Structure formats: C-alpha cells, structure tokens
Amino acid sequence: MHRVTTSRFFTGLFALLMLCATLPSLAQAAPSLISDPRSVPLLAEDASVQDLNDQLDLIRQKVTGSANDDLLSTLRQAALQVQKQADTLAAKQILDLEHLDDQLNVLGPVQVNEPPSLTQQRSALTRQKNTLLNEQRQASSLSQSASDMAAQIFSLRRSLFDSQISTRSASPISVVFWSNIIRPTDDDLSRLRGLYADVRSVTDTAVAPGNRWFFMSMLFSALLVWVTGRRVLEHTLVRLTVRWIPEGRLRRSALALAVGLATVLTISLAATLLRWGVLRDTVPSADMLTLLDQLQTLVVFCAFIVGLGRALLMRAHPSWRLPQIPDQIAVALAPFPVLMGLALMLIGTQERINSVIASSLALTTAVNGLTALAIALVFFFGLLRYRRTRRRYALERMSGIAGLIPFVAGTWIGISLLALLSGYLTLAYFLTVKLLWMSVVAATAYLLIACFGDLCETLLSPKQPGGLALGSALGLSERHQAQASTILAGVGRTLLMFTAVLLAFLPSGSSPGELLAGLTQLDLGSKPLGNLNIAPGDILLALVLLAIGLFGVRVLKNWLGERLLPETNMDAGMRASLVTLVGYIGFVLVAVVVMSTLNISLTNLTWVVSALSVGIGFGLQAIVQNFISGLILLTERPVKVGDWVSLAGVEGDIRRINVRATEIQMSDRSTVIVPNSQFITQNVRNVTMGNALGVVGITLTLPLETDVLQIRELLLTAFTEHEDVLDTPAPSVTFKDLTANGLVIGVSGYVNSPRSVGTARSDLLFTVLGRLRELGVALSSPQSMVLINEAAEKASPAD
Incomplete structure (x- = not known):
C-alpha cells in the first residue's frame, strides 16, 4: 500500500470533522427550541399582488434592531425578490393593457343604434382595463416599497457593522474572552440544547435499525470518494488532458485546472453523500436544514481553498506550475492551504451554529475573534515560512506586483493582530476574512485568466496548429486571425479582472448588485465645500476613480502598443500616434468622470475659464498653439514617429510626438525638442514620407x-x-x-x-x-587662368 501523505490524511478527515465539530459545543442535552424565527416562505413565480404585499409585511415584522447581519442579509434578499416579482408582474400587466387597448380600438367609439352585444363587450373590456390599471399601480407601488425596504435594511446593516467595528471587547489574551466561548449564557445554552436535540433526533433516525446500513454505506462512500476518488479523478483528468490537448501553455493551464477541480468535485460529492445518508427518511427541523446547508457550503469553500492551493503550487509536478514560484517555496507553502481549510472548518462550524441559533452578541463576537485569530496565524506562519525559505536558499524577491504581495499581506496581518490584541474583535474579523476572501478571488482570477489566455492563443493564434486549422477552415488571414486572438483574449481577461475586482470588494453573503447599490449609497459626509457642492465622501471616491482610471488608461495603452497593434499592418509611426491619441482621450474621459463625481459642472468652472482666457491672451498663447498643433500632427499625420525630417537646420528621426513638442533624435544621438507649431507654420522636409529609400x-x-x-x-x-x-x-x-x-x-x-x-x-x-x-587614373586637378598684360611687360625692361 502507498503511504498516505499528511495532506491526504487531513483531507480525509474533513468528512468526520463536519459531523464531529458540532459535538463539543452541544454536549449538554435537553430538547426544545421554537421554530426558526428567520424563515421567510418562498413565493410562487405567479404570486399575486396581495401575496407580494403579505410577504413584504412579514419582512417588515422581522426587521428589528436586535437582528444579526445574517438575518438582515436574508431579509434583504427576500425584499429584493419581492421587488423583482412586482416588476415582472407590472410588466406583464402592461402587456395585458396594451392587448385590451387593441381590442377597444377594434370596437371603436360608441355608435348610434349599435348592437347590444358590442356595448356589453366594450363595457366588459373597459372594466377589465380599469382593474388592470389599478393592479398595475399597486404593483409599481409595491416594487417601490420593496426597494425602499431593501435600502433601509442595507442602512441598518451598515449601522450595525459600524457600531460593532468600533466596539472594544475582551482581548484573546484575557480570561473573559475564553470564558464567553467556554461558558456561554443561559439563553445561549438553551438554544444550543434545542439544536442539539434536533441533531440527536436526526442522528438517532440515521442509525436506527432500518436506516443504519444505508447511513454506514453513505459514510463509507463519502470517505472513499474523499480519499480515493480524488486521486482517481485527478489521474483521469490528467491523462485526458495530456491525450487531447497539444503540448504547450494550454496543457499546463488545463492540468492545473484539472487538479483543482478534482479536489473540489470529490469533496463536494462526499459532503453530498454524507448529507443524503443523514437526511434519508428524516424530517429535520428548519434549524437543522439551515445548519446542514451552511455546513455543506463551508465544506465546499474549504475544499476550494485546498484545491486552489494544490493547483497553483503543484508540489508534485513543478513543470505544471503556472506562477513562477521556486520549488523550495512551493514545497514550504504546500501545507498551508490544508491548514487554512481545517481551521475554517473547525471554527466556521461554530460560527454557523451561532448564526442558526441567533446567539448572543458576546458569544458571536468571541467566536468571530477566534476565527480572526486562526486566519491571521495561518497567514503569519505562512509568510514567516516563505521568508525563511527565501533566505535559506538565497532566492531572489519576485519582481513586479508579485513582489509586493508578501509586504502587503504582512502589513495587513500586522494591523489585524494589533486590532485583535487591542480588543477590536469585529474589526480584526473583518480584516482577516476580507484578506482571505481577496486572496481566494485573486488566485482564482489568476488561474482563470491564464487558462483563458492560453485557450485563445491555442485555438486562434496562427502560430499554433489549432489556430492554423481554424484559420484554414474559415478562410482567415494570419493577420486577421492574430488580431482576433489578441482582442478576444484582451476582452476576456478584462471581464474576468473586472469580475474579480467586483467580487474582491463584495461583502460576505452579498451579490455584485448589492455591492453596486452600496457604492451608490456610500455617504461619508454631505457637508458641501463652498459653492462647488463637493462632499468629503465624493473627494475620496474621486481619488479612487482617478487612480483606477489612470491605471486603466496605462494598461490600455500598453495592451494596444504591445499586443494588438503589432498584429496589424500599421507602421510604427501610426501605432505610436494611435496609442498617444488613445491616451489623451482616456485622460479626458477620466477627468470628466472625476468632475462628475465631484459634482463640478461647467458653470462652476466659470472663473477658471475666465482666468484661462486672460492667461491665453497674455502668456499661454504659444502653449495653446503648440497643443492644437500637436493634435493636428496626431490626426492628419504629416509627420509621424520614425520619419526623418529636416526643419530649420535640425535634421533627424522623430522619436516621440507629445502634446506640446516633438522629440527629434540627431545623428549624434542627441535629442532636440521642437515645438509642434513649427511643423505647422514652417516648411518641413520629410525625407521618408513618400519614399523610404x-x-x-x-x-x-x-x-x-x-x-x-x-x-x-x-x-x-x-x-x-x-x-x-x-x-x-x-x-x-x-x-x-x-x-x-x-x-x-x-x-x-x-x-x-x-x-x-x-x-x-x-x-x-x-x-x-x-x-x-x-x-593609375588620377582625378583632374583644378586649373587656374592667369591673364598677362603684354604692354606692361614691354615697358618693364625700359624702366
């Protein structure tokens, strides 16, 4: 038999941990628990206006100041669902009204001596129309009420978070902190006993004589899938990948994806089998169902972390590793994804229990602090192991943004531990969970972006066999095919990156739509500054948008200049001019967005325009003239980057056309800065414009x-x-x-x-x-002509 490694042993224990992690906190048994106070019944798709109104009233009743964040999140989702169904119902009623109007138009106005049947039909259609109009108004009003309710719940959640994050509690180094966990209040104990009674009832039913063998078979199957199934599925996917995907970057990306998927799928399947074995022939309570659902979600998330770590580190197959991580560091960091999964499984189970029973604030805060401590310690020791390994083997620091990751993560963990030890448990919990979530999103985005780029390169690039076959089948030229590959890869990566950024700043239990709604409702102060009506919150948002916009323009320019435009038949000068022009347009758009964020209109800039007009009249005329000339050079292109020009005694190659001046490199490698207006107002000799010979x-x-x-x-x-x-x-x-x-x-x-x-x-x-x-041929020497005055010569001897 093969020796079972530590990571495989830990992953095999996940199935038992899901069942056993709940027992320490439920050791005291005694039945009774009231029905789930958070349950909101689901509505049918064809619910009426009255049903939607009743659902919204039920949501209002459950929104209280004592509700926790999970309950408020559930109620907000229910309110948004009511709004969605009300909008759908209103849209359907509008279509029905249009249909009734068509029928009434066919009947026309009331005629003299018309048949009674037409009069009755017109009256019936009119009554239906009035009824639909009333229902349509009610549905629109209900949709607005649901939207207002969702906004109020969002504000309540934010207020609850602000109050908790600034509240100081017992530090983990104090006895009170551990006392809140070990000795919960009587109210918490009562709720725990009730939940334990539900767990005991489900367990007794599962191991009853009629269900015992089925439960044991499901438990054995889950363990078999978890331990052996992952290895079999992984090897199968690897063989299929090697067989069907040609050698290259796509195969490496596909292998990493296969390793990660095998881990997630097998662990998820094992959790599903175990859940099936527990719930067969059992009618669990709402609390038990909620707990099992949340535990199953937690198991999948932990499996995802483990699978993502195995896919990126590739300890067993270094040649398959996507990121440029040295083997020594990959081996050193390999246990930490498993440790993170185990820590989340153990402590996250208690968190889910607290959420189900709606435990007291003291117990919830203490468990959140314990979660923050566990996540922070895993990150801390992982960074410490990384640093020691790099120093031990004298490895160089990673270049680019990747080199900043250890520093940023270390600083983040330092702030989290400082907040944790100071007693700000909610703040530490928020920081550590956000760091974990952003790390998972970033790693997933890296894996998907690499796979998508390699897929586009393999299937569309004319440099690959697959791309050649596709281009031959579709009759595409190599140039157009390379452009299509670059554009598709760029658009796909941009969408993935945007989705990753959206998810990275997404609150737990929310959706991207909630994040956008939260950004629109962001309020950091509403006091205006002067007559410009600029709020402090708008200044912060404008700075963020400015930084993101400038970074986006820079990335777009680099992508155009290095990826897309080289695949076209444009010359170097045209590419440089286009990249520069796109940069200027991007900067203008960023400025417009920032100004709109600050609520600055042209009327508010009247004094600026007046000052500029005076300045242009006196001292800025030449600058404006050069600016306009630069735009003309970039659009009409009488000269372009790479041309050899001669202008007012200056002769050389154009290296760059800026918005104010043009850089010309002379034959001695020196650079002359020529104002752009001289290219418009003076005679310019372009040696390479019409003929490059x-x-x-x-x-x-x-x-x-x-x-x-x-x-x-x-x-x-x-x-x-x-x-x-x-x-x-x-x-x-x-x-x-x-x-x-x-x-x-x-x-x-x-x-x-x-x-x-x-x-x-x-x-x-x-x-x-x-x-x-x-x-023996010599060049002809210049000949000079000498004129001899004969009269002077004859007179000379006489003298």
Whole structure:
C-alpha cells in the first residue's frame, strides 16, 4: 500500500470533522427550541399582488434592531425578490393593457343604434382595463416599497457593522474572552440544547435499525470518494488532458485546472453523500436544514481553498506550475492551504451554529475573534515560512506586483493582530476574512485568466496548429486571425479582472448588485465645500476613480502598443500616434468622470475659464498653439514617429510626438525638442514620407584622356558589390559634362533608408578611389587662368 501523505490524511478527515465539530459545543442535552424565527416562505413565480404585499409585511415584522447581519442579509434578499416579482408582474400587466387597448380600438367609439352585444363587450373590456390599471399601480407601488425596504435594511446593516467595528471587547489574551466561548449564557445554552436535540433526533433516525446500513454505506462512500476518488479523478483528468490537448501553455493551464477541480468535485460529492445518508427518511427541523446547508457550503469553500492551493503550487509536478514560484517555496507553502481549510472548518462550524441559533452578541463576537485569530496565524506562519525559505536558499524577491504581495499581506496581518490584541474583535474579523476572501478571488482570477489566455492563443493564434486549422477552415488571414486572438483574449481577461475586482470588494453573503447599490449609497459626509457642492465622501471616491482610471488608461495603452497593434499592418509611426491619441482621450474621459463625481459642472468652472482666457491672451498663447498643433500632427499625420525630417537646420528621426513638442533624435544621438507649431507654420522636409529609400551619389572629375567606358564599368562594379546598395532600382552612371577641367561623371545607387546614405557613400568613396589608384587614373586637378598684360611687360625692361 502507498503511504498516505499528511495532506491526504487531513483531507480525509474533513468528512468526520463536519459531523464531529458540532459535538463539543452541544454536549449538554435537553430538547426544545421554537421554530426558526428567520424563515421567510418562498413565493410562487405567479404570486399575486396581495401575496407580494403579505410577504413584504412579514419582512417588515422581522426587521428589528436586535437582528444579526445574517438575518438582515436574508431579509434583504427576500425584499429584493419581492421587488423583482412586482416588476415582472407590472410588466406583464402592461402587456395585458396594451392587448385590451387593441381590442377597444377594434370596437371603436360608441355608435348610434349599435348592437347590444358590442356595448356589453366594450363595457366588459373597459372594466377589465380599469382593474388592470389599478393592479398595475399597486404593483409599481409595491416594487417601490420593496426597494425602499431593501435600502433601509442595507442602512441598518451598515449601522450595525459600524457600531460593532468600533466596539472594544475582551482581548484573546484575557480570561473573559475564553470564558464567553467556554461558558456561554443561559439563553445561549438553551438554544444550543434545542439544536442539539434536533441533531440527536436526526442522528438517532440515521442509525436506527432500518436506516443504519444505508447511513454506514453513505459514510463509507463519502470517505472513499474523499480519499480515493480524488486521486482517481485527478489521474483521469490528467491523462485526458495530456491525450487531447497539444503540448504547450494550454496543457499546463488545463492540468492545473484539472487538479483543482478534482479536489473540489470529490469533496463536494462526499459532503453530498454524507448529507443524503443523514437526511434519508428524516424530517429535520428548519434549524437543522439551515445548519446542514451552511455546513455543506463551508465544506465546499474549504475544499476550494485546498484545491486552489494544490493547483497553483503543484508540489508534485513543478513543470505544471503556472506562477513562477521556486520549488523550495512551493514545497514550504504546500501545507498551508490544508491548514487554512481545517481551521475554517473547525471554527466556521461554530460560527454557523451561532448564526442558526441567533446567539448572543458576546458569544458571536468571541467566536468571530477566534476565527480572526486562526486566519491571521495561518497567514503569519505562512509568510514567516516563505521568508525563511527565501533566505535559506538565497532566492531572489519576485519582481513586479508579485513582489509586493508578501509586504502587503504582512502589513495587513500586522494591523489585524494589533486590532485583535487591542480588543477590536469585529474589526480584526473583518480584516482577516476580507484578506482571505481577496486572496481566494485573486488566485482564482489568476488561474482563470491564464487558462483563458492560453485557450485563445491555442485555438486562434496562427502560430499554433489549432489556430492554423481554424484559420484554414474559415478562410482567415494570419493577420486577421492574430488580431482576433489578441482582442478576444484582451476582452476576456478584462471581464474576468473586472469580475474579480467586483467580487474582491463584495461583502460576505452579498451579490455584485448589492455591492453596486452600496457604492451608490456610500455617504461619508454631505457637508458641501463652498459653492462647488463637493462632499468629503465624493473627494475620496474621486481619488479612487482617478487612480483606477489612470491605471486603466496605462494598461490600455500598453495592451494596444504591445499586443494588438503589432498584429496589424500599421507602421510604427501610426501605432505610436494611435496609442498617444488613445491616451489623451482616456485622460479626458477620466477627468470628466472625476468632475462628475465631484459634482463640478461647467458653470462652476466659470472663473477658471475666465482666468484661462486672460492667461491665453497674455502668456499661454504659444502653449495653446503648440497643443492644437500637436493634435493636428496626431490626426492628419504629416509627420509621424520614425520619419526623418529636416526643419530649420535640425535634421533627424522623430522619436516621440507629445502634446506640446516633438522629440527629434540627431545623428549624434542627441535629442532636440521642437515645438509642434513649427511643423505647422514652417516648411518641413520629410525625407521618408513618400519614399523610404535613400540615394547615394558620387561625382568625379577625371582628365580628358581617361577611358570613360572603363571608368563606367569600375563604378558600376563598386556599387553592385556593396551590400547596402539595392539591385532594384539598379545603380546608374551618367556623363554629366565635359569641361576644361576634365570629364564630369556621376554615379548613383539606392539604399534601404536615407539614414544609411552617409555610411554607404563613405564606403564607396574608399572603394572607388582605391581602384582608380590601382588603374593609375588620377582625378583632374583644378586649373587656374592667369591673364598677362603684354604692354606692361614691354615697358618693364625700359624702366
């Protein structure tokens, strides 16, 4: 037999823990518990207005100041459900009203001497219409009332959270803290006894002579699925992945996903089997059903943490690991997902019990503090193990954002422990649970984003066999196929990232819609600042939106410049101009969003516009002129990044076009900053705009007795042999002139770029002059003309 590892042994104990973790707190037995006060009956899909109204009244009765957060969350969901059904009913009634109006239009107005049957039919339709109008108004009013009730419950939950988070309780280092857990109040004991009676009743029924073998078989099946089934399913998924997915990044992503899914599915199936074995032929109470449902959810969440850790760390198969984590660190961190699952299973069970029995605030706060302590300690020792392992093996710190994760997590845990030891248990509980939830969401998002990107790359990229087959079947060009792959991967990753951010800041037990509603109802102060009507809460929200917007614009620019646009047939200059223009548009949109958040309108900026107009008239005219010129350069593109231009004695390559000036790199690698207005108002020579080829020209003056045919052949040979001179257009030699100084012969050839002209001309001059010297041909020397005055010469001897 194979030796069972520690992690497999721990995961195998999960099934027993789900049943046994409830027993220590339920040791004192005595029956009686009233019916569940939180139960809100579900309504049928075709509920009437009266049914919805009764449901809303029941919700109002249960909303009290003593209700805990779980109850308030359940009641808010019920109120939102009433609102949804009321809206659906109102929409259906509108359609029925339109149908009645059509029938009345067919009958037309009352006519003289019309048959009585038409009069009766018109009257009946009119009565139906009036009845529907009344019901439609009632449904709309009920929908608004349900919406107001949900908003009130949201405000009550927030007030409850604010009051608890600022309340100081007994610290875990005090005796009172542990006394609240070990010695609960009489009221809590009474409720625990009632719940224990329900558990005892269900257990007795499950192990009764008629159900005993079925329960034992389900328990054995659950353990078998949990321990052995995971291994079998994992190996099966791995074999299928290796067989059906080609070797590459997608296979590695699929293997990690298969490992995680195998863990979650088998543990979830085992919990379902165990639940089935307990509830067969049993009619449990509402408390017992609620407890089992919450425990099953807790088991799945713990299994998800374990599976996610195994999928990302891949201790047994380092080549399958998605993140760039060294093997030593992966091995060191492998036990901590299992430890986190065990801690949550043990303490979370008591939390679920407190939620079901609606325990006292002291016991609930103490258990929450115990949960915070357990999560914080697991994170703390995990970070400590990571640090020691990195120092022991002299491993480098991870680069980028990943390198900040240990620091941020350590700071977060330090604040949580400080709050915990200070007695702010609810605050510590909120911080630790939020850290755990954000870690799970971030790890899941990383895994899904990697899998989705690899899937798009494998199925659509023309560089992969699958992409080639798909492109051939659909008749797509490689360029369009690469663009489609990049766009699809970018859109998918953006949606996954947005969903992850939404879920990361999602309160426990809420939905994304509740988060959006909470953001819209965020109120950190309503006192305006001056005449601009800016609230302090708006300033905080505006700063957050500004940071997110700037980061989003930067990510979009990088994605366009590095991923999407290189897959197109645009040149480098067009890509750079488009990225710059998108950046400016993005910044303007971010500014508009921030201004709207601060409730700043153009009327509130009248004084700013007036000041700018005066400034433009005096000192900012040149800046505005350069700004407008920069926009013209980016849109009309008379020059673009990469062009070689000559302007007012400045000649070089355009490296960047900014909103105010353009950077030109000279031949000596220096950079000249030229205002954009000069490109609009002055003559600009764009060497590479119409033709990117450069011309190398040499002109020679040779003596009159030179053999021109021999020289022509020499020049053509020199230009043809040079590696930079193009064959097409072919080099040419021309006889330019015949002067007193000699023969003027010119030769020209083309190179790939004007930037190569200087180097090619220098090489060719060396070659041509060397070969002329070998032939004994010298260049013609400049001749000077001397005028002699004969009269002066004759007079000279006489003197």
